Every structure is written in structure tokens, then in C-alpha cells.
Amino acid sequence: MINIRTVGDMAATIARNLHRIDRSAFDVVVGLPRSGMLPASIIATHLQMPLADPAGYAAGIVHGRSGAPVARGDRVLLVDDSCNKGRAFARAVQLLPRGTKVIRLAIFGPYQVDPATVCDIWFEQVGGPRVFAWNWTKHIRLPRWGFDFDGVLCRDNLKVENDDGPRYLDFLANAEPLFLPTRAIGHIVTGRLERYRPQTEAWLRRHGVQYESLTMMPYATKAERMAAGNRGGWKAEQARRLGVEMFIESSAKQGAAIAREAGIPVFCTDTQEAIRCLA
Template sequence: MNYRSIADLDADIKRWLPALPRDIDLVVGVPRSGLLAGTILSLHLNVPLTDLDGFLESRVLATGARFDADPDGVPNRVLVLDDSVLTGSAMTEARARIDAATLPATTEIVFGAVYVSPQGKQHVDTYADVVAEPRVFGWNLMHHPGVVPKSCFDLDGVLCRDPTPKENDDGARYREFVSTVDPLVVPSKPIGWIVTARLEKYRPETEAWLARHGIEYGELIMLDLPDKETRQRLGAHAAYKAAVYNECDAVLFVESDHEQALEIARRTDRSVYSVEHDQMIRQDRLTVARRESQWHLKRFRSDPLGVLGRAGAYVTTRLARLSS
């Protein structure tokens, strides 16, 4: 699963700036998520921003300090921007609307997207990066029509917050938490599988809470153990979730805890999204990291004093730079 976060979006836009056409006077975001990309880009360029309707109606949503246009206030070069182009349908519609409008002959329209699929490149004049399918972005992961129904979702820490130590008493306080906690997110599409380490005995309260908040799902899978003490003694949260993930045809596991996310990915060799670190964990990256760790361990075993000496020198140098 190829993933880009909002931080990635900003970083990729900044890397893209030197390759963009020069002297852009106006950024036009293609609703909805094109406005997110457009806002970031317009701030970096310090130029005005509008949406597609605003552009066609000569309205500007946000004005930058610079507006290089002709004396009549008409922008000379306009960048029509979307966050991503997959099949090109949204960009094709935007082109059609602009072609049908009466624009000054001096206005040049450039079509762009931060991310394009291999087949989407043909629909834009400029782009920052190619991101192939399967893919999902941080700004639509929880509502993606092609991903949410095919994913496993952890519950506590994803759909609602984790209980406090006081609430997590495996008794009356915990039942109160399960029944009354506010949701963190309500996905707009049905979740394929909710896979939680909550105990099976709390199913009635959990099902009632999900129904009350309009969270739809295909299957709710809970840990069938007698009590919290047994669950803690076994310490098999990640192993249990990985077993469920292995048995279903989900394309993604959304996990709240980063260490559990790493373990689930290791056990399944499949994509896991860590909510804690806003990171898509992929097994190929884990394999590279494991090889690097083994290489460092081998070096340490062959020359422990040398490795410790080099590590100490590195730390000393870094501390000296930070204090200077």
C-alpha cells in the first residue's frame, strides 16, 4: 500500500517548486482535496488561491502578498491543481469547464497534480511524483471507498481514545468508558473488520456504542479471554490481530499502537498503518531494517570496543554541534 501523509504532501510540494512553471499568478484548487494541495502551494509561492467555481466566477478565496497580473487584474498564468490524478476524471471535468468558459486570451492555464498514477500522467502538464496503486493518502484514509471496506481497524486508539488506567479496571468503570467514550473518527464507509483486544464479554456495550455513533462494519472480532489479567499475562495482542489479518482478505490493517503495528506487519508480511506514528509500515522496509540491524550486530560482535568508540565519538561530535 503506497501512502503519503500531509507532511509528505508539503515536503513533495516544496521539492516540486523548482520544476513548476515560473510566474504563476493564481492557484486554483480542484475541490475537495485539491484545495488542500492548493493552499499549501499558494502559501509557498505567496500567490492568491481560489477554487474552480471561484476562478470561473472571478472570485479569490485568499490573496497573497504578490499578484503578478496585467493592469486589468486578470492573471496571466494560472495553475489548476489537484492533490492526485488516478484515472483523470476530475481533471477532465475541470478542463471541460474551463474550456467552456470565456477567459481572456492572455490567460495561460497549466494543469497539475502533486501525485499521479502511471496512467494519470497524460491528464496533467506537470506533477511532483508518481504514486501507483494500491495507494491511500493521510487526508482520506479514514473515508476511502476502496480501502475502508477492505481493511481491518483497531478500535481503542483509532475509533475512540484509549481508556485511562483508572478507567481500565475490567469492571464498572471500564463498562462506563466503553459505553460513553466519544469517537475520534467516524468513517464514512463501512469498515470491513473491526479487530479489537477488548474482551468478548464487552460485546453488547461495544456493539451498542458503534450503532449509536453510526459506525458501520462487516464483522466485529473481539478477544475471547475471561479477564484483563489473562490478556495481560498472555501479552498476545499483536499475534492475535495478525492471525485475524492473515485469515481475511483485507488490504490494510489500521493499528493504533506503533509497536503492535510493527509486529503485525512482521507476522503477516502485509501493509499496516500505524496511527501513532502516521506511518505505513511495509514488510520490505522491515526486511531492509532487519538486515541493517544484523549487519550492525555482526560488526559489534567482531569489534565491540571499536564500535563503542566510534559511537561515543559520534555522540560527542553531535552534542558539540548542538551546543555551538
């Protein structure tokens, strides 16, 4: 089973473990760009400590309260969101001035090696395969997942645009992107009608989205689709047919149906929450 951690999960994990950080042992919190800056900022704010990134710290650019510059000191709490084999920590340490005292903290520690060999403090070990919600668009397992379209790859249409006519056609052609994957993905399962396949495929080409399949609803009109209802159940059926191991969905209601009926975890982009199946 895939283990999902959201930004909310990360914030809660930090809050539960703040007591494990000896705040007298360092002068500044240094986050590893990019993902490590999220927990580093949360920790520095909770502890009211200065914040920097590795290159900035080396250059003496350290941010105190309201961003005011402060002295950097020589004791660093080096923070990353997760750790696997310690390579990111090692690269960051090389950027720091010689003689800097470093404590390495990973919010989510490694599961393939002994955590103590690559970091000094870790708050939680999350086994693999694992998905961090702030980084899902580059995950190596994207080809194994299912994806909603509107509210995931592009924004949802507005009520005024949902006329099944010219305004909707304009939306299909010009919808702004939301979460664009950085590698090929698996199966798109969308509530859009099959008759809008040409416009949908054109948008995907224009935004460089590579995918294995595109499943659209078979109804002739919006009215027929609305009368049929149960889009979450239909998506769950398609997810089972396609054999996806996880689904990215914009609607929390539909996501709950997919998780329940397909027996797979769902990440909801609208609420930024993981919906975990009970199976």
C-alpha cells in the same frame, strides 16, 4: 502490494519538486476542494503566492498573505492531490472564467492513463492499488482491510477510564468517534475483551459502522489480558487468519508487529505514518 502515501509523503514530494513549478507562469494557486486544497495550500505558502478555490476564484475571492484579499489575475496553477482520469480537473476548469490560462498540477499522477493526457505537471506516479492517508475512510477497498477499534474508530480511553469497571463501561457507551468510514469495512480486530461485545456492537450500530466481523480478545479480565501481552502479535495472527490486505492501527508498536508478522502494510492513525512490510 498496496502503495500508501501519507500527508508527510505529500509534503515531502512537493518540497522535492518545487523547482519544477515556473512561478512566473501563474498568478494564483487554485486548489480543488477538498483534497486538492491540502497541496495547494502547501505550495502557495512555500511560494508566497495567492490561494483560492475554483468557485472563489471565479467570484474574485483570492487570499494573499494572512488571508488579505488580492487581485485574482488570469493565470492559474490548478492543483489536486491526485489524478486518475482527469474528470475533477475538467469540472474545475468549467468553473473558471472564460479566458483563464490554466496549468494543471497533480501531486500524484495517474497510472491507468498517460499522465500527459490529463495534467500538465505531475510529481510522482503511484501505481495501484494506492491509498492516500487523508482519504482512507472512503476507499473502495475498505472491505478487504482490518481495523483496530480504540484510536481508530473512536478515541483511546484515558488511564482513569481504564478501570475494567463503571468508568470503562461509560467510555464504551460514550466514546467520541475518530475516523468513521463512509462505506462498509472488513474486519475489526480489537484488544477489547469479548465480554464487552454488546457495548461495542451497540456503539458501532449507533455510529452507523457496517463491518464484516468483530474479533475481540478472549480473556476474562483486563489483568489476564495485560499478563498475556503481545497484542500486536495477536492482531497479526488474526490478520493472517482473516486474510486482510492492509491494517489500520492506532499503536505504532503494534502496527510494526502486524506489518512484520502478517506481512501486510499498516497505516498508524496515531503517528499518521505508513508502516510497510518487508515481504
